[in-house]
Each structure stands twice: as C-alpha cells, then as structure tokens.
Amino acid sequence: MSAPPNPVLPPAEPVAPSGSHPVDGRRGGGRAWQVLIGGAAVLVLLALCGLAVATLLQNQTKTPPAAQPSDQPVVEQSATAGARDLDSRDTDQLALTAKEVFPGKGLAVSDGRPAYRVLKTQASANCGVAATGEVSDLLARLGCNQVVRATLRSPDGDHLLTAGLFNLTDAASAQRARDQLRQILDERQGRFQGMAAGDDTETVATAAARVGWQVRGHYLAYCLVTRADGERISSTDAKSRDILYDMIEAYLNRSVLERRANGGVTNQPTASPTDGTTNQSSTSGRRSSGN
Template sequence: MVYRYESDEDAFLEYPQPGSAPTGPATPPPAGPSPSRFPTPSLPPARGAGPAPDGARAPAPAPPAPTPGRPAPPPAPAPVPQPAPPVPQPVPAATARPTVPIPASPSFRATTVSELPRSRRADRRGGGLWRTLIGGAAVLLLLSLTGLAVAALLDDRATTPPASAPTIQPGEADPDIDRSDLDSRDTDQAALTTKELFPGKQLVVTDGKPAYRVLKTQASANCAVSATGEIADLLTRLGCNQVVRGTLRSPDDDHLLTAGLFNLTDVASAQRVRDRLRPLLDDRQGRFRGMAAGEGTEVVEKAAARVGWQVRGHYLAFCLVTRADGERIPTDDATAREIMYDLIELHLNRQVLERRASGGTAGQPTDGPTDDSAGQQGSDD
C-alpha cells in the first residue's frame, strides 16, 4: 500500500461531478503551513538537568488518529525492555588499564578486559628464565654424575681380571711376557744342555706310561752333524749355532729314535727352516741323520725313517724314528706317530721349554705347535 503525503483538506474534500454546482460556501484554508498527516507527538518536558541515564528510552509516539476514508496504520510493536548493563568494578588507577564496555544483549553479558601491569609480567618472565637455568644445571649435574659412575665401572672392569681368566700362580711365568722371550736368542741367551733335555737314563713322558730308555746324548755347535745335503746348508745359513740331541729306544723295544732341538737366531729363521724341510725331503736333497748309540743301533743312521718337526720360538724340535730291525716304516704306522708326538710335543715342548720358561731364562710362547712329518730314505753309506 502506498501512502501519499497530502494535506488534511484533501481528506475531507469531495470532488463534485462534472456539471454539478457547489453544495455550500467554501471554507478558506487556514493560514500557515499545511499540517502533516502523521502528527508529531509532543515530548514531555525533561526532568532535571543533564542527559537521560543509560538504558532510558523515549516513550513511543502515539499512533496517528485514523483519517476518515483511509484504514488505520498497524500499531508499532511494543519495544522489548533491555536489561541494564552491569556496572564494572572499579580498578585501582595505578594498575588498571582502560576497560572496553560491551553492549548488553539478551545472550551476552558485559565483560571487562584488563592486563597485568608490566612489572608483574617482567617478574613472570624472569622467574621462567631462572627456572630454565636451574633445570639445565640439574640436567648437566646428573649427566656428569652418570659419566663418573660409568668411568669408575669401566676402570674397575679394566683393573679387575675376569673370573674366567686363569690366575697366574707365584713362580709361574706370564704368558704375555714369555712369548717375546722365546722369539729370539737376544732374550733367551742361555745355551741348551744335554742334562736339560735328557736328565736321566729313563725318560717318562706321561705318568703311568712306560719310560723311554736314553742310550746316548750329544750337544754340538755344528748343526750340520744332525743333517745332510741342502738341509744341513739351510740350517747353517739361517744361523743355527747349536743342536742338542739324544738316541732312545721305545718302550716296546721295536723302534729306535733320535730327537732334539736346533737353536736358531729367531722365530723367523726357525719358520723358514720349517717351511723348506718338506720340499727338500721330498726331492731327496737332504735328510736328518740319526745318531748311533753302540752295537745294534746302527740302523738309526742308515735305515728309512719317519721324521717329524715343529717350531716354537727360535727353536726347531725334531724326531727321527726307525724300526729296530731296519724294515721300512709304513706311512700309516700308528706307533711311529705316537713316538713323534711323545718326544716333540709332550717332552721337548711341554716339559723342556716349559721348565726353561719357569726358570726365568726364557719365556713361555703362546703360539700353538705346528707339527709336520715326512719320510726319508735310508743312507747308502
């Protein structure tokens, strides 16, 4: 619906039909401006000086009087009363900052925004820094104590021998020191003797087993007396300055043997002799010589034999075995191999050199024995 802004005269004026006469005298319009169709309500006078308090609203205007011939406008909706906003609590001027009021509404309440003073914020920041520094120092102290404990534990393990390690008894030689003593004549200067290798007429290798009979012993500075051909030259060339040997009869009286030690310069020269022995024996370029010990023992010098040898430190141990009747020894002869093991490993290595080490004149090597054996043909002379 469209409302026109017209004067009140328009509402009461009847428009005559064409050709009709006026019904009465026309009333002249009043002087002055034409009144509005929507009259302005009169406001009551203000009570007291100053503006109206917050939340006070002007009274709603009265609806205009209905005009004849026109429908009355719909009444304006009644205003919803709004709750008065809460009054904020006063804050001391030294610490409070301006507050921001939030308009009141049906679903929100007024709040006050404030901040801590700068001094308190600085105190909080300073306290956090001190707490960080103290916590870091505590962590460093804990790490230092842990490191000291680990170091002490490692040091204790290093100084305390493990329970499984063998304990060296008084009078025994230290294996770590002994190994270097037997590697050279410079640290093992005492000469070998026949009494050291063969102290009596009976040689007991293992308790409970029959003894070997010692028939003859010899100590010589000429190593060539115990070998022939290229083997004798090899021993001399590599610095052999002593050989101690003995001739024995086996407990069963069926075998004769000659066994002993070659004294070389160092472990390297002894190993070079060991490595060259088999090729020379296989090519028949030399042989070990047995030592006769009287009537009925000549076969040990001339008969075919089985030979074994081993290096320990700067010594080369050897053993030559023949049959007492001069017959050839087969390669699978178990008795011959047992004799070589008894004389080389059990006697010369574990008894003679062990006794030398414990006496302080030489050391105890830790390298394992390197056994070898071969056959050699009998001598023609």
C-alpha cells in the same frame, strides 16, 4: 560565705598488688622472639655440623689417609722369576745343555706309562752333525749355532729314534726352516741324521725313517723314528706317529721348552706350535750335497 571549689585531680593510676612489679608487654614479647630465633639458629648450626661430620666420615671410609693402612691388602704381581722370551736368542741367551734336555737314563712322557730308554746324548755347536745335504745347508744359512740330541729306544724295544732341538737365530728363522724342510726331504736332497749309540743301534743312522718337526720360538724340535730291525716304516704306521707325538709335542715342547720359557713353571698355557711330518729315505742311494 560559700566554700571554695574542690581542686581537679588527675585520675589515680591503678595500684599493683603488694610484692609485684609492673609488666612491660612490649619488652616481654621481644624476649620471646629472641629465644625462638636463637633456638632455631642453634638447630641449624647443629644440623650443619652433623652434615660436615657425616661427609668427613664418608670420605675417610672411601679413601684411607696415606699414613693409615687400608683394611684390604694390596698385592702387586710381578713376572715369573727366570722367565724367558723364546722368540730370539737376544732374549734367550743361555745355551741349551744335554743335561737340561735329556737329564736321565729314562724318559717318561706321562705318569703310568713305560719310559723310553736314553742310550746316548750329545750337545754340539756344529748343527751339521745332526743333518746332511740341503738340510744341513739350510740350518747353517738360518744361523743354527747348536743342536742338542739323544738316541732312545722305545719302551717295547721295537723302535730306535733320535730327537733333539736346533737352536736358530730367531722365530722367523725357525719358521723358514720349517717351511722349506718338507720339500728338501721329499726330493731327497738331505736328511736328519740319526745318531748311533752302539753296535745294535746302527739302523737309526742308516734305515728309512719317519720324521717329524715342530717350531717354538727360535727352536726347531725334531724326531726321526726307525724300526730296530731296519725294515721300512709305513707313513700310516700308528706306532711311529705316537712316538713322534711323545717326543716332539709332549716332551720337547710341553716339558723342555715350556720349562725354559717359564723359568721352571710348566703349567701355563702357550700358543700351539707349528709342525710337520714326512718320511726320509735310508742312507743307501740317497742324493746328498754334503755330510
């Protein structure tokens, strides 16, 4: 009797080595991609966070928060205390005083030069005391309400002079006075009146004089110069020109009115004022319509 046929068995699966487990290739590959994608996402997130922080720091540097003071000081500059606009009495209401314009017995226009001697000062609400004829009438029409003046002797003693300021309504009034004065003086229809300051100073009120005037704001600054001996002054006399410049430009404009305009500060530049000069005759034989 023949033996029965052998049964057909399925092929045996390979046996893993002792202590190991089967490896799923597809599962391991998926984990690797997850790691790579996760790492890339972290890097992108970190980059975005870095950009946000950099932007925030840049904004803080450019614009400090309102509650945090800036490293740079902030300075606000205001107008000079006490400064005045001299174009009108509306903005320059405080009246002049003799003490403001001529504060001492000596008047030095610059350092190192001999001083003019102040002999007499006067402040008056009547501008007619310092002018005669059409000059006086002109000042009254233009609203002059004050004159402050002084009589002085030149450092060498050879000249007497009266100088001062007329207080007019506004700059336009002062300019009209400036424009009309020369014709009045040339036609001898009036004059600036010198102020005697004692027996030896009568010539300042009576002798022929060299006269100058200048406008700044609503003020008319003026000066008349005579020889102490009463002799006529030539229009080309250099000494009288120097005196007019000293009194009108260097002193009344640059010192007195500059100080008033800037509230005590005298070193700021200003526009050049306008002026004029001429001769005026002596009191004897002049034609006058007043005073």
